[in-house]
Amino acid sequence: MTAVLPDRPERHALTPSAAGIRATTGQRAGRHPGATTPAAREQILSARHVPELLVICAIAFGTQWATSTINHYGALAALVAILVSCRVPRLLPPDLLAAATGVWAAVTLFRAADLDAAIRMAYLYGAACAMFIAVRHVVRTRAALFAVGYAFLAGCVGTTVKLITNPIPNSMQARDSVMDFSIRYGVEGVNYNYTAYSLAAGVVLAAVLLLLGPSTKIEWICIAATAAVLFWGVLLTGTRGALVAVLAGAGYLLLSTVAARLARTFAVVAVPITLIAVPLGLYRLLSSEVLWLDGAFAGRATGDLSGRLYIWPYALSSWAESPLLGIGPGMLTATGRLGLGAHNLLLSVGNDLGLIGVVLYGGMLTFALAGPLRHASPVSSRVAGLFLVSQAPIWLTGHWEISPVCFVALALVSVAPVAVRPPAAAGTGRRTPPRHAEQLGY
Numbered sequence: 001m002t003a004v005l006p007d008r009p010e011r012h013a014l015t016p017s018a019a020g021i022r023a024t025t026g027q028r029a030g031r032h033p034g035a036t037t038p039a040a041r042e043q044i045l046s047a048r049h050v051p052e053l054l055v056i057c058a059i060a061f062g063t064q065w066a067t068s069t070i071n072h073y074g075a076l077a078a079l080v081a082i083l084v085s086c087r088v089p090r091l092l093p094p095d096l097l098a099a100a101t102g103v104w105a106a107v108t109l110f111r112a113a114d115l116d117a118a119i120r121m122a123y124l125y126g127a128a129c130a131m132f133i134a135v136r137h138v139v140r141t142r143a144a145l146f147a148v149g150y151a152f153l154a155g156c157v158g159t160t161v162k163l164i165t166n167p168i169p170n171s172m173q174a175r176d177s178v179m180d181f182s183i184r185y186g187v188e189g190v191n192y193n194y195t196a197y198s199l200a201a202g203v204v205l206a207a208v209l210l211l212l213g214p215s216t217k218i219e220w221i222c223i224a225a226t227a228a229v230l231f232w233g234v235l236l237t238g239t240r241g242a243l244v245a246v247l248a249g250a251g252y253l254l255l256s257t258v259a260a261r262l263a264r265t266f267a268v269v270a271v272p273i274t275l276i277a278v279p280l281g282l283y284r285l286l287s288s289e290v291l292w293l294d295g296a297f298a299g300r301a302t303g304d305l306s307g308r309l310y311i312w313p314y315a316l317s318s319w320a321e322s323p324l325l326g327i328g329p330g331m332l333t334a335t336g337r338l339g340l341g342a343h344n345l346l347l348s349v350g351n352d353l354g355l356i357g358v359v360l361y362g363g364m365l366t367f368a369l370a371g372p373l374r375h376a377s378p379v380s381s382r383v384a385g386l387f388l389v390s391q392a393p394i395w396l397t398g399h400w401e402i403s404p405v406c407f408v409a410l411a412l413v414s415v416a417p418v419a420v421r422p423p424a425a426a427g428t429g430r431r432t433p434p435r436h437a438e439q440l441g442y
Helices: 016-028 038-048 050-065 067-085 093-111 115-138 142-165 192-212 217-237 240-258 260-285 287-294 308-320 345-374 378-397 404-414
Strands: none
Touching (some): 050 192, 067 115, 093 115, 093 345, 115 142, 115 345, 115 404, 142 192, 142 217, 142 404, 192 378, 192 404, 217 240, 240 260, 240 378, 260 308, 260 345, 260 378, 308 345, 345 378, 345 404
């Protein structure tokens, strides 16, 4: 006699009603099915790391709004952000090279003839590198990148408002026209050029956020309007390098729209060659072009790029006295015969930190931009190319080597792939992970 056993459902099978009960139970227990989606995971991650994100946002805002404060306490704030996160920083090439640059700046103090001035300069190198590492450590999601980017732009807007409402002119006269660069306006207590470079970096970062794609049209309009206001601020400062930087960035964006490969090649080949060759003597071969550029701005023609054609040879000869180790941080200004800095990235870092420092510093820049340049998304590559091309005029003619503004912007660009929205996988509705994500540590 055969016993008839009641039908038992398969262990892993669920009827529609059972599936609904299981889903409802999961929701009540806090295990929402959507919690496994990338968007939900990003929201959870962002909420969990709000404290350190707020510190980084304060740094980004302060680099523009309170430059002196960030110069003094930026390193401490960066350390606080890392400690609050309760996570060990990622030891990726850009971070390791940044840390090595900061350490080497401290090592080169023994070369300094004026120890007090050298200590301050070495600290600024270390602080800028610490902020770079902290931003990359905290910004790991699209939401975090945009939050820090908005804080950065808010500081830029605040600076521009001060520039417009309470300008400090370099002359008792007023401008006859917007393009009269002989009359310059600045912010009290901040160098004219530094203000201009900072606002130019704000314009570039606004373009970066637009390329990455804001979530709403309102955000898009606000970012575009912010870029326009900051560009007005750049014009008011009358700093030619900052204006050329913005125009170079705009030109790159146009070129990358119609010839993406050519634009990328220009960014990764022509720009590095220019940054190295010009301070080492190429400007002598391009004397007519340099003089034309010098006279292209109303009221600012000097015949020598505001003295740079005299400073660069002197800075190069000073570096040649100690090519490997340099003469010590800040010593070209503190003890040099001219009492001026090199006004060029390569010559400044070369004199301060020597060839070893140049390799470390240049390696940090290279690896920071290599990630987004190698990313599968063309948007990520455009973002890195835009930053490199737009910063080149400032690196060529200004003091930007220890700027927290530059290091924070560079850090955001280096993690731009986290904000790229990958295409949905065909037939699944899921988004495919970005290529090179593991190598970048995202």
